[in-house]
Amino acid sequence: MAKETKTIKKVSPKEAQRKQNQDDIATLEAKSSHPENYSNAKLFSELPLSDRTQKGLAQSNFKQMTEIQRKGVPLALAKKDVLGAAKTGSGKTLSFLIPVLEILFRQQWNAADGLGALIISPTRELAVQIFEVLKKIGKSHTFSAGLIIGGKEFKVEQERIARMNILVCTPGRLLQHMDQSVGFSCDNLQVLVLDEADRIMDMGFQNTMNAIIENLPPQRQTLLFSATQTRSVKDLARLSLKDPEYVAVHEKAEHSTPKTLSQHYVVTELPKKLDVLYSFVKSHLKSKTIVFLSSCKQTRFVFEAFCKLQPGVPIMHLHGKQKQTKRVDIFRKFTSSQHAVLLCTDIAARGLDFPSVDWVVQLDCPEDADTYIHRVGRTARFDADGHALMILVPSEVEGMVEELKKKRVPVEEIKIRTSKQQSIQKQLQSFCFQDPEIKYLAQRAFVAYMRSIYLQRNKSIFDVTVLPAEEFALSLGLAGAPKIKFVKKAEKKLMGAQEKKMKEASSGEEEEEEQAKTQRTKYDRMFQRKNQDILSEHYSKLVDFEGDKIKLDGGLEDDDDEDFLTIQRADHTLESDEDEDAMNNIAGENISKRKLKMSKKERAKNMARGDKLVFDEEGNAHAMYELVEEKDFLKDGDAKSQIKAFIEQKGELMQTADKEDKEYVKQKKLEKKIKRKERERAALKEDSSEASDAEDQGSDMSEDESGEEEPERKRKWFEDSDSDSEDESNKKRIIDVAEPQTLEDQEALALKLLGA
Incomplete structure (x- = not known):
């Protein structure tokens, strides 16, 4: 018998590795499908995670899980939609980054598959932070990840966005790429993550988020995390999540803030706020401090002022008006600093x-209380110790403390030691006096703070009318408070509300008003209607013009001679020009609110226009163009012949006018020529008189030297000086020369005469 031979097929190392990977992935899928098995897990190593993810977590020193991670990560690994709510600093970032990496790894995602995970953040800084954590724990994976935020070159992002497997982005820039980037598709998306969802909705991204969700495939997993569950977040969850697992870690906790956080508040007057802050910074030079202000302009002013004061600790500032690169630099610089103050x-x-x-x-x-919780969440993170201090003005204390109590936030009041407090008002005044830029920043900071208080919704806490504006401006180094219109508006509203309350309180006055309403006639009601200008014709008929009295000599009232022929109108006088109601209700006329708001120019536009009149030789007024009947018009001929005659008549008039104008211009030119020649002749006469005066002075000098007296007589310019000697013949020698034109000619003539 022939022996049967078995052929054993050799397996290459790559195929063996591929098969091993598939077996590992199948094992992970099976383990992850039962999240209840990991409810008691405390370490990341106990979770069904791939070796690559475990390696990244170990190298980043992430070992023990927080409560939100223990409850949220197993559910997310099981590909369930998760709606998570936890305090700030509780580790929500890893709760969605680990599932993102694991789900894409199990599906063997690569560059050809396109976009697999989308992580949306409300702010650029938070997106940068998420991206940094993703790089740390996912560096062993082969996914391509990108950061898409505003402030960077859009074209560069367009070139690379189509090759990304994981995107960390802000809503506005993401929607811009969806609209404008060719090749960018979300059709194959597996996981959508919304971090700080309440903040996304509060910042006005509702419409943007709705548009983004419409562009995403419905078959996907969604992870939504938020520190607070507001109504807008619930609406967003209803739109984007399907049968979600609700994970609320601290819902039944005694306090909404960490136990390791000590929280206090200080009550001080508004002008003393900066003094308190500077004193605090000087007494905590070895601490790392974050200071929150309400506006960008305040942040800039306090930063510039404190840099000049040099408190002895690095001062940094971070706000939305800065460029993106600078914001990232400051974020990283403060993160790496040991002692610093971040405004x-x-x-x-x-x-x-x-x-x-x-x-x-x-x-x-x-x-509000939610903003307070998020602010203090920058310290006491991951069971570390921290301190929080809130500086309140007296008008804010009662309302704010009540709000914090409702949110289960324990806050205690502390007092400031007067010995530790320093005043910087004089230094700020000096800075504003010496540096115009500091003064400008102080003015903008003042207006920005007052506006931020005015725009707040909760008027029980924020009341701009009770703030000492002048004293606050002085504390910033200004000579006086800049003018702000909205404070006056707030005061008017407050006065109106008080008057309304007073009217409601007086029941007697209400009864009188009701009686007056029942006794009003239809004419009274007509005068109190809006848009009164519609009734102007009826009104003019009903006005009591008989009440306008004219006092004549010997009339009704002849006691006062000074009021002779003066009109005294009854009930038509205005006591104050500033009273707009009186201005607009002259003689009982009630004008609509729209007309009351109109400016003088707008009212002038709507006024009736006058007709231009022409007066004939007899003094009768006529309109510029008067229409006549057709019969009267055709008496002078048809229209064409009248037009021709009119043109000829006007043409002759123009020709005669042209002749007169030309003659007038010619006469003017002639007069100018005559005047010019007269001026030239006068100038020549003045030159000749100056020359004769010079000769007289020369002869006088010679007489004085000889000591001989000579009778005075007039000499002409052509006479010789020696002709004064008494000669029997009394003859004069004449020298024929040309009339001198210049001073040199006159001098030459004088020399000739002397030589002769």
């Missing part, structure tokens, strides 16, 4: 993870 707006209040922050100081009162 910022609420742009840094959400999600940003600054390591080892000791103090969070809120120089300006937060908008």
Whole structure:
């Protein structure tokens, strides 16, 4: 019998590795489909994660999971939609980055598959931070990841965006790429992540988010994380999530803020705020502090002023008016600093993870309790210790403390030691006097703060009318408070509300008004209607012009001789020009609100136009163009013949006028020529008189030298000086010369005469 031979097929190392990878992925899929098995896991190593992800977490020193990570990551790995809510600093970033990497890894995602995961953040700084964490834990994976935010070159992003597997972006720039970038497609998207969803909706991205979600495929996994669950977040979750798993970590906690955070507030007058802040900075030079202000202009002013004061610690500032590159540089510089002070707006209040922050100081009162929670969340992160201090003015204390109590935030009041407090008002005044730029920044900061208080919705906390504006301006170094219109508007509103309350309180007055309403006639009601100009003809008939009295000599009132022939109108006088109601209700006329708001120019446009009149030789007024009947018009001929006659008549008049004008111009030229010649002759006469005077002076000098007296007589310019001697013949010698024209000619003539 022939022996049967078995052929063993050799397997290449690549195929063996591929098969091993597929087996590992199948194992991970099976383990991840049962998230309840990992409810008690405390370490990342206990989760069903790939070796590449485990390696990245170990190298980044992420070992122990936080509570939100223990509950959220297993559910996300099971490809379920997650709606997560947790305090700031609780580790939400890793809760969605780990599932993103794992889901794409299990599907063996590569560059040819296109975009697989989309992570949307409300601010650029938070997007940069998420991208940095993604690079750390995902550096062992082979995915391509990109950061798409505003402030960078759009064309460069367009060239690379089509090759990205994971995108970290802000809503506005993402929608711009969806509209304009060729080749950018989201049709194959697997995971959508919305970080700080409440902030995305609060910043006015509702329409943008709706447009983005419409461009995404419905078959996808969505992870939505937020520190607070507002109504807008619930609406967003309803639009984008399907049967989500709700993960609320601190919902039943005693306090909304971490236990390791000590929270206090200080009550001080508005002009003393900067003194308190500077004193705090000087007494905490070895601390890392974040100071929150309400506007970009305030941040810029305080930064410039504190840099000049040189408190002894590095001062930085971060706000939305800066360029993107500068914001990223400041973010990284403060992150790496050990001791520094960062002055910022609420742009840094959400999600940003600054390591080892000791103090969070809120120089300006937060908008609401949620904003307060996000601000203080920059410290006491991941079970670390932290301190929070809020500086309030007296009008804000009661309302803000009540708001924080409703949100389960424990805050205690502390007092400031007077010995530790320093005043910087004189230094700021000196800076404003010496540097116009500092003065300009102070003015803008003043207006920005007052506007921020005026625009706040909660008027029980923010009341711009009770703030000492003049004293606050002096504390910024200004000589006086800049003019701000909205404060006056707020005061008028407040006065109107008080008057309304007073009217409502007086019941007797209400009854009188009701009686008056019942007794009004139809004429009274007509005069009180709006758009009164419609009734102007009826009104002119009903006005009591008989009440206008003319006082004549010997009339009704002849006691006062000074009022002779003066008109006294009854009930038509205005006591004040500033009273707009009186101005617009002259003689009982009620004008609409639209007309009251119109300027003088607009009213002039709407006024009736006068007709231009022409007076004939007899003094009768006629319109510029008067229409006549056709019969009277045709008496002078048809239209063409009249036009021709009119043109000929006017042409003759123009020709005669042209002749007269030419004659007039010719006469003017002749007069100018005559005047010019007269001026030339007068100039020649003046020159000759000057020459004769010079000769007289010369002869007088010779007489004085000889000592002989000579009787005075007039000499002509052609006479010789020696002709004065008494000669019997009394003859004069005449020298024929040309009339001298210049001073040189006169001098030459004088020499000839002397030589002769």
